[in-house]
Amino acid sequence: MERRDTRDTRFRLTIEYDGTDFVGWQLQTNGRSVQGIVEDALQHLFGQVVRVHGAGRTDAGVHADGQVAHFDLRTHLDAETIARALNAQLPEDVSIRHAEEVDAEFHARFSASSRAYVYRIAQERVSLERRTHWIVYAPLDHDHIREAVTRMHGTHDFVAFSKFSPKQTHHYCHVFSVVWEEGERVSSFHIRANRFLQGMVRCIVGGLIQVGRGRLTPGRFAEILSARDRSEAPMLAPPHGLTLTDVRYDPDERAVVSAIMRELASASR
């Protein structure tokens, strides 16, 4: 443990959690949230209310092994000691993987340039991995899925693939990378974008599985996306297949997204 002067410090956490028994990341009046559990642990350790800000608001049942959050604390303890103390306090379905001091300007959510998710699908019955995989028994046409996946590269209005949210001013997301990884027993969908709308990855995966089962052509999938009509949205894939794996804070990514959003704004004027 490194001794320091007592001072106001912003700490950044990397957090893993098994979402099975959570109502989601975000604090709610009813139910066990990850944010609430981490805030409770901090309050227990430091005797004060500490607000924790997360980068991604994962839904109930969604997991994370790379969620990022920050909080402010007046303390003489260093980040590593705080991580250890938190882990000793937290239930076993939440782990602090890393903690570090950051500048006061850092904001887990607003400074983030991109988030990455993986959605895991088992193509036969699994027991050991049942909590992190959606079991899909039907044979899948992986070529068709890959074709649909390719259409999502770049900037799109994803309103058709999201839950209704009155807070959104627009629904453009820039997809930095998107990959369908085909496996014999397990396949997975990887996506990194500057931001995600509520239910977006689960809705995309729901659509991709329809494509894989031959119930939707890759072309129709692309049409649903570009029609921007939520009534055409595919059914959501279940939450337990989804894991938030990484959050980036990359100035280059931010610059790319800012330029694209400026262009969209001037085009719509």
Added chain:
Amino acid sequence: MERRDTRDTRFRLTIEYDGTDFVGWQLQTNGRSVQGIVEDALQHLFGQVVRVHGAGRTDAGVHADGQVAHFDLRTHLDAETIARALNAQLPEDVSIRHAEEVDAEFHARFSASSRAYVYRIAQERVSLERRTHWIVYAPLDHDHIREAVTRMHGTHDFVAFSKFSPKQTHHYCHVFSVVWEEGERVSSFHIRANRFLQGMVRCIVGGLIQVGRGRLTPGRFAEILSARDRSEAPMLAPPHGLTLTDVRYDPDERAVVSAIMRELASASR
């Protein structure tokens, strides 16, 4: 579904299970066993008591993704149909991965030439994989562990690394392969042997972690093994890190083991 004549058939199953909520493979008067759950499902489906014989008697909390079992049934159904029907009946922590018809001479336990286990160790706190990994926080000397592992190749009397069992006539096991796989976040111990004594892998791993933590030298580890004294046995590693991954029925492996056992018997005469 393939239609066949109704006849007595022996079926071989490959079974996966999450051992968390089981008292082990073997049927017990109290508690939920994997064997009991599969027998219940067969009884429910076919209206008769069907005895299921497993290849490896995994302890409470130990997992499997390659357990093998057999049973006899007078039926016109083919193996694939039976697997599907069983899966529809089984709870989600047990899965039939494969089923096939076998000769009446096949015995899941007595025909097996070797079993393979993996023991998984997380070197930092994990939440998503906490049910299949033993978390060991102490830094490990992987070179020392590898040195101890190397000493286990070949045929040894493993009595010092087993629980007492009055049924054993001898404690020789032939280790076909044994590997320590070092990773940054997760390491794993892989072992294939003709047979395993009760608690053997967990006891070996308990010892290896002592070696890794510097509490036992690789030489002392080898001495404990060769001293054949159970009072020197290391503490058992917890069951949830252990998974039975494979059972082989290989005539060449059987021939090797038979030759070794004959030699040991003649040497002790």
